[in-house]
Amino acid sequence: MVPVTMTMLLSCADRTRPAPVVNLSGSTVTTATNKNTLNSSQYKVKSGETLYSIAWRSGKDVRTIAELNRLSAPYKIYPGQILQLHTKVYKSPGSSSTVSKANVKTSQIKRKTSPKVVANQKSQEYGKSSGGNFTGVKVPSLTQKVKSWMWPVNGRIISNFSNSPQGNKGIDIDGNKGKPIKAAADGLIVYAGNALRGYGNLIIIKHNDDYLSAYAHNDTLRVTEQQTIKAGSVIATMGNTGTDKTMLHFEIRFRGKSVNPLRYLPKNN
Numbered sequence: 001m002v003p004v005t006m007t008m009l010l011s012c013a014d015r016t017r018p019a020p021v022v023n024l025s026g027s028t029v030t031t032a033t034n035k036n037t038l039n040s041s042q043y044k045v046k047s048g049e050t051l052y053s054i055a056w057r058s059g060k061d062v063r064t065i066a067e068l069n070r071l072s073a074p075y076k077i078y079p080g081q082i083l084q085l086h087t088k089v090y091k092s093p094g095s096s097s098t099v100s101k102a103n104v105k106t107s108q109i110k111r112k113t114s115p116k117v118v119a120n121q122k123s124q125e126y127g128k129s130s131g132g133n134f135t136g137v138k139v140p141s142l143t144q145k146v147k148s149w150m151w152p153v154n155g156r157i158i159s160n161f162s163n164s165p166q167g168n169k170g171i172d173i174d175g176n177k178g179k180p181i182k183a184a185a186d187g188l189i190v191y192a193g194n195a196l197r198g199y200g201n202l203i204i205i206k207h208n209d210d211y212l213s214a215y216a217h218n219d220t221l222r223v224t225e226q227q228t229i230k231a232g233s234v235i236a237t238m239g240n241t242g243t244d245k246t247m248l249h250f251e252i253r254f255r256g257k258s259v260n261p262l263r264y265l266p267k268n269n
Helices: 004-015 051-058 062-068 101-111 115-122
Strands: 042-044 082-084 089-091 098-100 157-159 171-174 180-182 187-193 201-206 211-221 234-238 247-254 257-259
Touching: 051 062, 051 187, 051 201, 051 211, 062 082, 187 211, 201 234
Parallel strands: none
Antiparallel strands: 042 082, 089 098, 157 171, 171 247, 180 234, 187 201, 201 211, 211 234, 211 247, 247 257
8 A cells, every 4th residue: 555645745746747738639749849949049950950940940930040140042051060049139348238149240250251251151061861961952042922822631630720839830630641742832842851859750841932831740751852842742641750640740831930821721621
């Protein structure tokens, strides 16, 4: 028989563990913490990551992070590189005004323009999903508007979009393993891999300078990074990687911020 005091201690200990979030379908929903979001001011690049995947995790526009780190397209980065994710604000010596540390560094570099600065920029390489391999393929500028969106897969929505901090940042669509997943619009594959914990096998497509879409929990990936695709092209097959249920987690982001995909997709699914 377990003593009463011991039972109380065990009960209290259990309360410190976060309870799993379960949606109406009974499957466990991956929390924002499990999505591996980035809240720190700096980040050390890991093998297999791209600036787009890092921007996705931090919830920022890739151009914002690129500007903070003085990166130009195609935003080449390399494992071990330290990236600034947030602008640090501090008071300048002898002044009551606040200035951003990133702006100070930028102004200092402008005053010290030299060939070394150009050389450093050229050394920043874009890591492929295999990690450590470098590529010189240029990312084309996608400036056209997204004329229309299409459903990446037909199926029942089992979890809707939510604006709450711990809410679902996209929609979850039910389906069978192996079912084809299609690109929701024309674009460029800027990430294809499984380095983002909680998303499983993930694909991120850049549609233009404002819009990105993501397709998570895939079984197999049918595309590679830097590949241009057309709307309706098969990019993956449905699976349950990174989750406990076969489904597609689909997101659309506008300038780095999550938006409700149902506002863009056709009414008929």
